[in-house]
Amino acid sequence: MTSTPTAGKLSIADALDSLLKEPLPVRFTAYDGSATGPADSPYEIQLTNERGLNYILTAPGDLGFGRAYVAGDLEIKGVHPGDPYEAFKLIQGKLAFRRPGPADVVKVLRSLGIQHLRPVAPPPEESPSRLRRTFEGLRHSLGRDAEAIHHHYDVSNRFYELVLGPSMTYTCAVFPREDATLEEAQATKYELVARKLDLKSGQRLLDLGCGWGGMVRHAAREYGVHTIGVTLSREQASWAQEKIKEEGLDHLAEVRFLDYRLVEETGFDAISSIGLTEHIGVKNYPSYFGFIRDHLRPQGRLLNHCITRPHNRRQATGEFLDRYVFPDGELTGSGRIITEVQNVGLEVQHEENIRIHYAKTLAGWCRNLAENWDECVAEVGEGIARVWGLYMAGSRIGFERNEIQLHHVLATKTTDEGVSGYPLRHEFGV
Structure with a gap:
């Protein structure tokens, strides 16, 4: 299901598999040609470019994946972008990541490239973080609300x-x-x-x-x-x-x-x-x-x-x-x-x-x-x-x-x- 690593390195799909607690319930493909997940799945998550990988690695969790999706660097095939419910229902609750050890982190970063930990500008639709907004005004003040x-x-x-x-x-x-x-x-x-x-x-x-x-x-x-x-x-x-x-x-x-x-x-x-x-x-x-x-x-x-x-x-x-x-x-x-x-x-x-x-x-x-x-x-x-x-x-x-x-x-x-x-x-x- 997963592509074969080249020269001892993990592909993007390999790296994803190594971090998951259980197998991915949908198909995943990446711009490096790697893939994982059931080939006959009606839904496919496509990571289309390096910027999307940067988003995911620099903000692990819902923010990183959200940034990649909003920017168009992560596509979900098989559903309409206005209503991705059916794919989400299958993924949500099953896309669980395990806590990697130091050796796992080093292996993933060496394989994917340390440059992907360099933050890139978020999509323009994003508002500042809670911390940054705090410097601009107290939470729930008249101006900040x-x-x-x-x-x-x-x-x-x-x-x-x-x-x-x-x-x-x-x-x-x-x-x-x-x-x-x-x-x-x-x-x-x-x-x-x-x-x-x-x-x-x-x-x-x-x-x-x-x-x-x-x-x-x-x-x-x-x-x-x-x-x-x-x-x-x-x-x-x-x-x-x-x-x-x-x-x-x-x-x-x-x-x-x-x-x-x-x-x-x-x-x-x-x-x-x-x-x-x-x-x-x-x-x-x-x-x-x-x-x-x-x-x-x-x-x-x-x-x-x-x-x-x-x-x-x-x-x-x-x-x-x-x-x-x-x-x-x-x-x-x-x-x-x-x-x-x-x-x-x-x-x-x-x-x-x-x-x-x-x-x-x-x-x-x-x-x-x-x-x-x-x-x-x-x-x-x-x-x-x-x-x-x-x-x-x-x-x-x-x-x-x-x-x-x-x-x-x-x-x-x-x-x-x-x-x-x-x-x-x-x-x-x-």
Whole structure:
């Protein structure tokens, strides 16, 4: 299966084999002519040039492979780059490297060439490391959070339209049926949030991290609720405001390009946080939920929708996600979130895990990216399009395998006398 070494040296495929705990489940070929893995595999990983090898050797793990893939130095044959899920599902969890001894390291480096340990410039789509970003501003300061959101969300509104679909909703959908469309599922999600918050005409809703204003418009259009949405993405705010005017909702709805910490209004009947908690940092949960408590009226409600870990330890995202997708992103478990919500004095009334729905949501986004690949590449470049295919397919597998979850936490600002305004039983049909 593996090519024969020349003059006692290891080929690239030999070197890969020597570092793996078990045989590669797919075919691997390299620019030096070597190969390993099953010849009849429907998928083939191709290392096309020396720069790709430099990326892999100078940043072992997901960052090095990610750099090579984004740059086009590592190709995956047999799948579309917009939706490499099937190949990833076969590889992920089985591509396990053993810890090499000193002699193994020396042999590999002598065979492949010490020059491949010389760092090369990363793809332009990469953001600086956590350490370098720290010198440019404290984590989760107003400026650094704004830059992190800009990196991911101000790519191109047209690109997001192609990937997310007409709903322009970049958070987990809720599928009412197995065969429901992505649009149906996103509408169902907004309706579920509205019902959990018990929205009624004339009330006031604050939507934190509102994206392109999907929840803002749903609450205004379907419930007659006066809604303010805030986002750190200038592009999102601009798109959302245009959509609000187009739908004739500007007497009820508004989206501001604003950090949530700068919202001055208080006394909201409800606050929704759909996909923002992942960005604020676990150490900032007390101040975040304290802000929400202080901006709710007595008996007001919070719905927190957040990607979580299946454990309650504080854990940053991996290097690839941190550099290419969610700078400064940080996740923990629903237990930690519930604890912090309770610690600021809010009363938790209900929580649920809808992780399987996120796997289905990501499948829909990958399908859209693949179907609109040429236009997406024309809009943002192949590197960014590859980042999205890579991270969404990998995330889908993470949700399917219970490595990450998605939790709703519903809470009330219960009065000192114990009055929550919550009914005897839930009225949102779960």
